[in-house]
Amino acid sequence: MINYIREERKIRKLSQEELAKAMNVSRQTINAIEAGRYLPSLPLAFKLSQYFEKTVNELFVNEVFDVE
């Protein structure tokens, strides 16, 4: 599973701390998600997609099925 959270965050010029605060999680969680070490829960994935005004499919891509 790959995600575009780091890219979206950089477009909006946000730090990991700021995003973590907005999502009500720790900075470590955001870092682990961005690095692909941890898959977020469905509620957090939806929260992130709402925050970045994207769909979950646009933020998280399944390498096996979605990438052409």
Next chain:
Amino acid sequence: MLICKVNFTFVKSLYSFNMFKSRIVFLPFVFRFIGLAIVLIALAMAILKLTNGTPFGTFFRFDADIRVYAIHAILILGFFMIAFSKDHIEDELVQHFRTKAVFFSIMLHAVFFFVFTFTSITLQWINFPAIILMNSIIFVYILAFYILKIRENYRNSNNRYE
């Protein structure tokens, strides 16, 4: 028809209540330090007992003094407070670490008992009071939880300002 609808709504609301509201209740963060203090007190008591001439092996025997069991009980209380007190930010990553740590602790103990039951060099290795087993499970859980957290913090520090 109306009764069915009301019932359905009631059941639905109960279901959603259970799904989203019922979470594990942890102790406040400050209990971690109280737990640590209790563990240190128990260890000090154990050291005092050892210096009074009690052999080390007594701590793992069924026919031990009631004061030895008291030390184990105090230790359990301290470990419990450390293990089940909230983190600074109790988010889903921390919950994930907790689950992994519980799994690791139970697996390690299962392997230990399996190995020492069937390869039984000495039965005395698996013959100890249950209170020690409880202490050991919680202790390994705490250890695994902090190792996972420290490892994550270390990985984090490498790309903090990205």
